Amino acid sequence: MNGPNLTDLALLVPEMILVGAALTLILFARRIQNASLVTAATVVAALAAAVASIWLLADLPETGFKTGFGDMIVVDGYSQFFKILIAAALTLVTLLSVRTHGPPDPQTPGPTAQPTEYHALLLLASTGMMFAASAVDLLTLYLALELMTLCSYILVGTTVNEPTSNEAAIKYFLLGSFASALFLYGIALTYGVTGATDFETINKVLGETTLASNHILLAAIGLLTAGLAFKIAAFPFHAWAPDAYQGASAPVAAFLAAASKAAGLAALGRVCLVAFDFEGSVLFTVLVVIAALSIIVGSIIAMSQTNMKRLLAYSSIAHAGYALLGLISATDAGASATMAYAFLYVFMTLGAFGVVIALGERGESLDGYQGLATQRPAIAALMLLFLLSLTGIPPTAGFMAKFVVIQSAVSAGYWELAVLAVLCSVISAFVYLRVAVLMYMRDPREPEPARFPLAVSAAIVVAALITVIGGIFPNSLLSWAVAP
Amino acid sequence: MDYPILTVTTFLPVVGAVLILLLGSERLARWIALATTLAALSVAALLYWKFNPSSTGLQLEDFAEWIPMWNITYRVGVDGISLPFILLAAVLSVLCVGASWTAIRTREREFYAALLFAETAMIGLFAAANLFLFYVFWELMVVPLFLLIGIWGGPNRVFAAVKFLLFTLAGSVMMLVGMIALYQATPELADRPYGMLDFEVLATTSLPPGLQAWLFVAFLAAFAVKVPMFPVHTWLPDAHTEAPTAGSVILAGILLKMGAYGFLRVSLPILPHAVQRFITPMLVVSVVAIVYGAYVTLAQTDIKRLIAYSSVSHMGFVTLGIFTGTQSGVEGAILQMINHGIISAALFLCVGMIYERTHTREIKDYGGVAKVAPGYAIFLALFCLAATGFPGLNSFIGEFLIIGAAFDTQSWLGAMAIWGVVLGTIYLFWLYYRVVMGELNPGLKGLPIELNAREVLTLAPLAFLAIYLGLYPECVLAFLHVPVAELLTHGATP
Numbered sequence: 012m013n014g015p016n017l018t019d020l021a022l023l024v025p026e027m028i029l030v031g032a033a034l035t036l037i038l039f040a041r042r043i044q045n046a047s048l049v050t051a052a053t054v055v056a057a058l059a060a061a062v063a064s065i066w067l068l069a070d071l072p073e074t075g076f077k078t079g080f081g082d083m084i085v086v087d088g089y090s091q092f093f094k095i096l097i098a099a100a101l102t103l104v105t106l107l108s109v110r111t112h113g114p115p116d117p118q119t120p121g122p123t124a125q126p127t128e129y130h131a132l133l134l135l136a137s138t139g140m141m142f143a144a145s146a147v148d149l150l151t152l153y154l155a156l157e158l159m160t161l162c163s164y165i166l167v168g169t170t171v172n173e174p175t176s177n178e179a180a181i182k183y184f185l186l187g188s189f190a191s192a193l194f195l196y197g198i199a200l201t202y203g204v205t206g207a208t209d210f211e212t213i214n215k216v217l218g219e220t221t222l223a224s225n226h227i228l229l230a231a232i233g234l235l236t237a238g239l240a241f242k243i244a245a246f247p248f249h250a251w252a253p254d255a256y257q258g259a260s261a262p263v264a265a266f267l268a269a270a271s272k273a274a275g276l277a278a279l280g281r282v283c284l285v286a287f288d289f290e291g292s293v294l295f296t297v298l299v300v301i302a303a304l305s306i307i308v309g310s311i312i313a314m315s316q317t318n319m320k321r322l323l324a325y326s327s328i329a330h331a332g333y334a335l336l337g338l339i340s341a342t343d344a345g346a347s348a349t350m351a352y353a354f355l356y357v358f359m360t361l362g363a364f365g366v367v368i369a370l371g372e373r374g375e376s377l378d379g380y381q382g383l384a385t386q387r388p389a390i391a392a393l394m395l396l397f398l399l400s401l402t403g404i405p406p407t408a409g410f411m412a413k414f415v416v417i418q419s420a421v422s423a424g425y426w427e428l429a430v431l432a433v434l435c436s437v438i439s440a441f442v443y444l445r446v447a448v449l450m451y452m453r454d455p456r457e458p459e460p461a462r463f464p465l466a467v468s469a470a471i472v473v474a475a476l477i478t479v480i481g482g483i484f485p486n487s488l489l490s491w492a493v494a495p
Numbered sequence: 496m497d498y499p500i501l502t503v504t505t506f507l508p509v510v511g512a513v514l515i516l517l518l519g520s521e522r523l524a525r526w527i528a529l530a531t532t533l534a535a536l537s538v539a540a541l542l543y544w545k546f547n548p549s550s551t552g553l554q555l556e557d558f559a560e561w562i563p564m565w566n567i568t569y570r571v572g573v574d575g576i577s578l579p580f581i582l583l584a585a586v587l588s589v590l591c592v593g594a595s596w597t598a599i600r601t602r603e604r605e606f607y608a609a610l611l612f613a614e615t616a617m618i619g620l621f622a623a624a625n626l627f628l629f630y631v632f633w634e635l636m637v638v639p640l641f642l643l644i645g646i647w648g649g650p651n652r653v654f655a656a657v658k659f660l661l662f663t664l665a666g667s668v669m670m671l672v673g674m675i676a677l678y679q680a681t682p683e684l685a686d687r688p689y690g691m692l693d694f695e696v697l698a699t700t701s702l703p704p705g706l707q708a709w710l711f712v713a714f715l716a717a718f719a720v721k722v723p724m725f726p727v728h729t730w731l732p733d734a735h736t737e738a739p740t741a742g743s744v745i746l747a748g749i750l751l752k753m754g755a756y757g758f759l760r761v762s763l764p765i766l767p768h769a770v771q772r773f774i775t776p777m778l779v780v781s782v783v784a785i786v787y788g789a790y791v792t793l794a795q796t797d798i799k800r801l802i803a804y805s806s807v808s809h810m811g812f813v814t815l816g817i818f819t820g821t822q823s824g825v826e827g828a829i830l831q832m833i834n835h836g837i838i839s840a841a842l843f844l845c846v847g848m849i850y851e852r853t854h855t856r857e858i859k860d861y862g863g864v865a866k867v868a869p870g871y872a873i874f875l876a877l878f879c880l881a882a883t884g885f886p887g888l889n890s891f892i893g894e895f896l897i898i899g900a901a902f903d904t905q906s907w908l909g910a911m912a913i914w915g916v917v918l919g920t921i922y923l924f925w926l927y928y929r930v931v932m933g934e935l936n937p938g939l940k941g942l943p944i945e946l947n948a949r950e951v952l953t954l955a956p957l958a959f960l961a962i963y964l965g966l967y968p969e970c971v972l973a974f975l976h977v978p979v980a981e982l983l984t985h986g987a988t989p
Contacts, residue, residue: 388605392516399638405631415565418675429675433668440664444641444657452645452653489564 019079022086022145024067025060025094026138029101032056033134040127046109050466053105053130057137061098064091082209084145089350089495093144093277096354100270101137103361105130106470107368108262110463129169133266136162140274147285148209149198149235152278156194156242159274160187163267167259179258186251187241194238200231210286217289224291232287232294236301239282242275244324245331246305256324261374264320265364268327269357276334276353280346281495283338298339303428305332310435313442317377319367322442323360326401329439330356336416336432340423346494348419354488355400355408355481362397362474366390369463369471380446382455391450393475398443400478403436408481415489499557500545501571504538504581505619507531508588512611521603525596528607532589535614539585548575548974551981553624553695565678566690571622575974576759576829576982580752583836584617586956587748591741593953594844598740598851599647606647609639610741617749621756626674626692629760633670633717633753637663640750643742644734655730655737662730666720670757673713677765680706698764704772711769714761721754724814725784728807735803736856740847743799747806747839752832755813759829763817764982770820777818778904782911784811789918793925797856801926802842805882808915809835815912816897819904822983826975827896833971834881834889834964841878841957845871848950852942858926863935868944872931874954879927881961883920889964892972 020027032052036043043049068091071077076087108129139158146152164187168180202208204227205216222228237248244252256264287294309329316322334356337349366374369390373379384391400409413436421429481488511531515524546554553572561569573581591610599606616636623629637660645656677692681700684691702710720727731751735743762770788808795801813835816828849864849871850856865872881888884895894916902909946954964971 384605385602404638405634410631410634414671414675417671418678421672421675421679426676429672430669433672434665437661437665437668441657441661444660447641448645448653448657451642452656484561486562486564489562 022067022077022079022084024063025098026141028056028060028063029134029138029141033131033138036127036131036134040125040131043127046126049126049130050105050109053134054102056134057098057101057105060137060141061095061102064094064098067091068095078147082211083148083151084142085147086145087495088491088493089277089281089346090145092350092354092492093273094141096273096357097137097140097144097270100266100273100357100361101133103358103365103470103473104262104266104270105133106466107265107361107365108133109466110368110371129166132162132166132169136166136266137270140270140277143274144277146278147211147281149201149213149286150208152282153191153195153198156238156274156278157191159271160191160242163187163263163271166263166266167255169263170258170260173258175258176260177258179255183251183255190238190241190248193234197231197234197238200227200234204228204231210281213286214288217287229293232292233297235282236294236297239275239279240301243272243279243331243334244328245301245335246308246328247301249305249308249328249331252328253321253324256320256327257318261320261364261368264323265361265368268323268364269361272327272331272334273353273357276331276349279335280338280349283341284343284346285495288341292341295339295341298335299425299428302332302335302339303431305329305335306432306435307332310438310442313439316442319375319377319379319446322377322446323363323367326439326442327360329435330360330401333413333416333432336420336425336428339425339428340419342419342423343494345419345423347489347492348415350492350494351485351489352412352416354492355412355478358474358477358481359397359400359407359409362393362471362478363401365467365471365474366394366397369467370460371463373457373460377446377449379457380449381453381457383450386455386459390471393471394450395447396475396478398447400482402440402443404440406479406482408478408485411482411485500538500541501555501573501622502557504535504542504585505571505615505622507535507538508611508614508618512608512615515604515608515611519604524603524607525592525599528611529589529592531611532585532592532614535618536585536589539582539618542573542578543582546573546575546578546974549977551977556624558689566685567627567692568625568690569628570624570689570693571619571628572624573622575976575978576756577621578974579829579833579971580621580749580756580836581618583833584614584621584749586960587744587836587840588614588617590840590844590953590956591744593949594744594847595739595741596949598847602646606643609642610745613639613643613745617745620753624694625689626677626694626697626761629694629757630667630670630674633757634667636750636753637667640738640742640745643745644738647739648737648742650737651733652737655733658730659734662720662727666717666727669713670717673710673717676706676710676713677702694760694764702766702768704768707766707769708772711762711766711773714757714766715773718754718757718762721757722751722810722814723754723807724780725787725807725811728784728788731807732800732803735806735843736797736799740843740850743803743843743847744840747802747843748836751806751810752836755810755817755828755832758814758817759825759982763820763825770818774818774820778815778908781811781815781818782908782915784808785815785915786811786911786918789915789922792922793918796858798846798858798861798926798930799843799850799856801858801922802839802846805919805922806835806839808919809839809882811915812894812897812912815901815908816893819897819900820983821900821903822976822979823896824900824904825979825983826972827893827900829975829979830964830968830971831890831893831897834893834961837957837960837964838878838882838890841874841954841961842882844954844957845875845878848946849944852944853939855938858929860938861930861936862933862939863931864939864944865931866935867939867942868946870946870951871944874946874958875927875931877958877961879923881965883923884916887962887965889961889968891965892968
């Protein structure tokens with residue numbers, strides 16, 4: 012086994028950029044009072060990380076991957092795909108957070124966190140996510156996910172003078188640490204059975220021995236799945252999401268719904284396909300159940316929501332289920348389907364949250380959308396686009412995403428699951444179009460929403476462009492989504 | 496091939512819609528919409544001149560790589576079946592703008608943009624040469640109509656719009672599963688030049704009968720809702736009644752034809768085994784729709800609802816003709832789709848025009864309209880006669896062909912269809928009697944009911960088509976002989 016050496020550091024350039032930016036922000040926290048400077052710095056760091064990820068991707072050898080730090084991390088097409096996605100999500104969330112640090116508004120009790128701290132936490136959480144995409148060892152993965160969630164707990168609670176925010180942070184923290192404990196226990200059991208924590212060895216041991224049906228291994232797989240399902244907010248580990256999204260400020264909720272879910276899926280995909288992809292693996296059976304129940308529960312409970320962030324939380328639970336439809340086929344094509352789904356989902360959900368943020372206080376409750384189309388036709392049209400995409404209606408990105416995952420489920424023989432998924436998409440159509448009905452078919456009851464910052468509209472427009480282009484020309488994205 | 500006519504026809508309306516949205520002028524919106532629909536119509540007319548009715552296969556094709564990762568291509572083309580529908584869609588779009596000229600006074604930009612998006616979806620659907628593209632346009636059609644009904648419709652519009660949307664989505668998601676299953680079942684087509692899911696290629700592959708049956712059911716769910724067939728027709732009266740005139744025209748004129756067109760493009764050529772297997776239930780459901788629809792129509796007191804239910808009955812004739820599986824039956828069904836597109840659109844326009852003045856759709860609020868509006872009475876008489884299948888007007892030939900084919904298949908089917916025609920005559924004449932004849936209803940006194948020049952111009956093309964197709968049906972049938980024969984040979988030799 013090679014020990015770490017200096018050249019390995021080159022593999023971590025994107026992460027180092029983010030950590031560097033975070034540390035700089037913390038270091039100069041007291042000096043920098045200008046919030047827009049902090050935003051600009053974070054955006055530049057995120058874009059630089061994206062560029063570095065692309066550069067590393069272009070620089071890969073013939074084999075398609077490079078490992079480093081004693082095979083603890085890997086840089087391949089899969090990891091870079093997710094790193095670029097996470098960097099893009101970080102950029103958009105940073106832009107969407109601009110209002111959060113605007114001049115204090117007596118009407119809306121804003122967050123009191125320092126902009127520097129807030130952005131440093133975003134950057135560090137993104138670093139954790141990037142590590143999770145690269146991790147090929149259960150211990151690295153655990154550390155990466157912990158970095159991500161620890162920062163997320165604090166981010167949820169940044170609106171310190173809001174009781175709901177504190178409550179959400181505590182709930183999220185308690186459930187989250189429980190899930191982390193389960194995950195850690197799963198690692199321990201896996202190590203006990205296979206004597207290894209790195210994915211390759213685990214898979215080799217399980218393939219060469221008869222340990223696959225070992226009861227302790229089954230427990231280990233169950234525990235690991237529980238920990239990861241928590242990160243992507245899949246049923247039955249979804250209970251934290253509605254409360255956390257509602258209590259957190261809208262940009263943080265968007266960050267959790269988009270980036271955090273993408274990172275969770277990245278980790279889950281690698282664990283499934285590299286570590287536990289053996290004949291008759293129980294993991295995939297578990298995933299089928301989780302996917303089906305997430306889709307059903309997310310779609311149905313979303314119908315009764317009156318708070319927009321809660322609605323989007325249940326929607327994100329359902330979408331976690333749809334994304335898993337790709338992975339359950341246990342093939343490379345299926346993993347690519349999940350990757351494409353994650354990519355497109357991130358942008359449409361960020362767009363929907365972007366509209367919520369743009370509308371300010373009014374965007375939080377469903378009633379606030381009444382008559383929006385007569386007051387602000389452009390923003391209503393964009394919201395309609397994101398809602399149609401979340402429903403999966405062509406020619407938006409959501410349709411292509413849904414097509415690819417359902418096709419993958421059908422190819423694996425899960426007919427019933429495919430039918431269930433499309434029927435639930437009719438239920439979710441009802442959910443999303445309820446908002447469309449409010450926007451387009453009711454008279455406004457509230458005064459026009461205030462103007463919002465340019466950065467927010469820029470982020471929404473970028474999300475909209477990707478939602479449209481991804482729906483009409485999905486090919487380049489599909490060719491880029493290669494499984495580990 | 497000098498330039499992609501079909502692609503231009505399809506996407507020209509979207510360009511107009513984007514222009515309307517970007518310009519931001521409420522005043523200009525309807526003018527841009529009129530110019531765009533007229534431009535699309537003139538490009539579509541070019542298709543008509545360039546088309547050669549005697550050759551087989553698709554003509555005037557446009558082809559491009561689209562999603563090589565899935566082996567799905569962009570391919571559009573017309574044959575004799577799709578061309579009449581494209582022309583009909585282009586004509587009706589112009590008339591929709593004409594009918595909305597003064598009727599739509601709120602949020603005009605969004606209205607005309609939605610209308611133009613719907614036009615692209617309609618034309619694209621009929622031009623699509625593969626199932627994937629077909630599905631994209633099929634779904635794209637739903638959103639503008641949802642908005643048209645829900646924003647500019649009648650008092651109960653939101654309910655009607657949501658019901659319309661949920662019904663059609665519930666059907667079309669099953670088509671999505673069917674399409675994916677078809678995709679999955681034909682991996683060998685990946686290397687073909689036109690890629691997967693191409694209609695022409697699929698028609699030459701034979702699928703296992705068991706799979707065909709499942710696929711037939713999945714596609715039936717989508718098509719039956721759109722046609723609409725009994726018993727999934729209940730969205731239609733609500734949607735038609737609440738929609739603004741332009742929405743009703745598009746619904747009745749084009750949207751209802753999409754389902755039947757789907758049977759012709761997917762079920763008959765690709766799933767012949769399953770069609771044979773399900774033929775009896777389909778025929779039974781068709782005649783039930785004809786007769787049941789006619790009886791329900793008799794009971795209506797709202798003019799728009801009455802015409803809406805009559806569509807259920809008339810579309811029953813279309814599915815009856817299709818599932819006889821004979822040359823004349825299918826030709827009659829297609830001709831009847833065009834005819835119904837013309838007549839029901841015209842009837843909805845007539846109702847819309849009078850509603851704009853009286854703001855009531857109840858039949859009892861009318862009477863004696865002929866006394867104050869003779870011109871209106873003449874148009875309505877013409878269209879009512881055409882709808883009953885009066886000889887010399889367009890529906891006659893279509894119904895004749897269908898009923899003839901029905902008698903050849905099972906004589907009781909023909910008898911039931913004749914019964915439907917009789918009932919149709921009753922409800923239309925009775926409607927005409929109650930609205931136009933007799934003493935002038937006191938509530939109508941002093942209202943300027945007579946049509947103005949714009950409205951006459953809107954109705955005149957449809958009146959011309961109703962008479963012209965009645966006297967010379969061969970102008971449509973000539974397009975149908977070759978492709979229908981081709982369609983049925985695929986069906987006969989599975």
